[in-house]
Amino acid sequence: MEIFKKTKDVLAFTNQARGNQKTVGFVPTMGALHAGHISLIHRALKENDVVVCSIFVNPTQFNNPEDLEKYPRNVEADIQLLEEAGCHAVFLPEVSEMYPKNVESDNFDFGGLDTEMEGKFRPGHFQGVGTIVKKLFLAVNPNKAYFGEKDYQQLLIIKKMVELEGLDVKVVPCEIKRESSGLAMSSRNARLSDNAFNASTLIHEQLIWMLDHFNELSVSELKQAVEMAFDENDAFELEYVEVTDGKTLKPIQDRRASTEPRAFISAYIEGVRLIDNMKLS
Ligand code: AMP
Numbered sequence: 001m002e003i004f005k006k007t008k009d010v011l012a013f014t015n016q017a018r019g020n021q022k023t024v025g026f027v028p029t030m031g032a033l034h035a036g037h038i039s040l041i042h043r044a045l046k047e048n049d050v051v052v053c054s055i056f057v058n059p060t061q062f063n064n065p066e067d068l069e070k071y072p073r074n075v076e077a078d079i080q081l082l083e084e085a086g087c088h089a090v091f092l093p094e095v096s097e098m099y100p101k102n103v104e105s106d107n108f109d110f111g112g113l114d115t116e117m118e119g120k121f122r123p124g125h126f127q128g129v130g131t132i133v134k135k136l137f138l139a140v141n142p143n144k145a146y147f148g149e150k151d152y153q154q155l156l157i158i159k160k161m162v163e164l165e166g167l168d169v170k171v172v173p174c175e176i177k178r179e180s181s182g183l184a185m186s187s188r189n190a191r192l193s194d195n196a197f198n199a200s201t202l203i204h205e206q207l208i209w210m211l212d213h214f215n216e217l218s219v220s221e222l223k224q225a226v227e228m229a230f231d232e233n234d235a236f237e238l239e240y241v242e243v244t245d246g247k248t249l250k251p252i253q254d255r256r257a258s259t260e261p262r263a264f265i266s267a268y269i270e271g272v273r274l275i276d277n278m279k280l281s
Helices: 007-019 035-047 065-070 075-085 125-140 149-165 187-191 194-199 201-213 219-231
Strands: 002-004 024-029 050-055 089-091 144-148 170-174 236-245 261-269 272-279
Touching: 002 007, 007 024, 007 050, 007 089, 007 125, 024 035, 024 125, 035 050, 035 075, 035 144, 035 170, 050 075, 050 125, 075 089, 089 125, 125 149, 144 149, 149 170, 149 261, 149 272, 187 272, 194 201, 201 219, 201 236, 201 261, 201 272, 219 236, 219 261
Parallel strands: 002 089, 024 050, 024 144, 050 089, 144 170
Antiparallel strands: 236 261, 261 272
């Protein structure tokens, strides 16, 4: 597997592949890789001749400096996992490579996609995400890029950024990979104690519960029941539970108001912020 630290080198690699009529698939990550990330690599390998993964913990998308500092980093293990998966190249830029001038976000007009849920609780987060993914797309020049539905709001933001910037990259959504308990895999899970890891199945259980009761309860009844379940659990602090349209991310009050309803939960356990979501139809 090729390892690149400089934009010009990874771009030369992918330009050569594309010049030889090969397709390039790209999987951007922040590292601390797990089976969720690797499932994206596998999908990209199935659909492309050459696959590039990037590992970059992007400072502009962290609104909380402690979260940035504590974000798990394990590049050597990551490289091994990527090699085992059959990934062709990894791009590992320094902050100064991606932000040669100021470590600042651009200003995208995401048309309100960035003001719901994660956007409310993580101000500036999606401007940072849009900024870095645009930079990475320009650095790697892929045909297709793969994003997990685990970060569903992010996925819509990236699609919007591609549209706004007129980039010729197909954004491919990939299904959420879960632990056998149902917990969505996440780099942040590495920070959980065994107890918290076991307790954290509550998020997925509540999403399944919402799906099971979606046709018989109102949206506010569903949300209230989830709030109560979290209230009764001492380990967790619920940040939000929301039911929205899956395209606009606008909250819906009535289940008939959307053909693509989706439920979202964000909660803290042991100071670790976990998110998950599920289609409700
Ligand atoms: P991250 O390293 O957390 O920025 O994630 C990099 C990519 O992997 C994003 O597109 C995530 O949505 C995706 N991803 C993270 N966890 C999972 C998961 N459990 N299942 C599927 N994709 C995931």
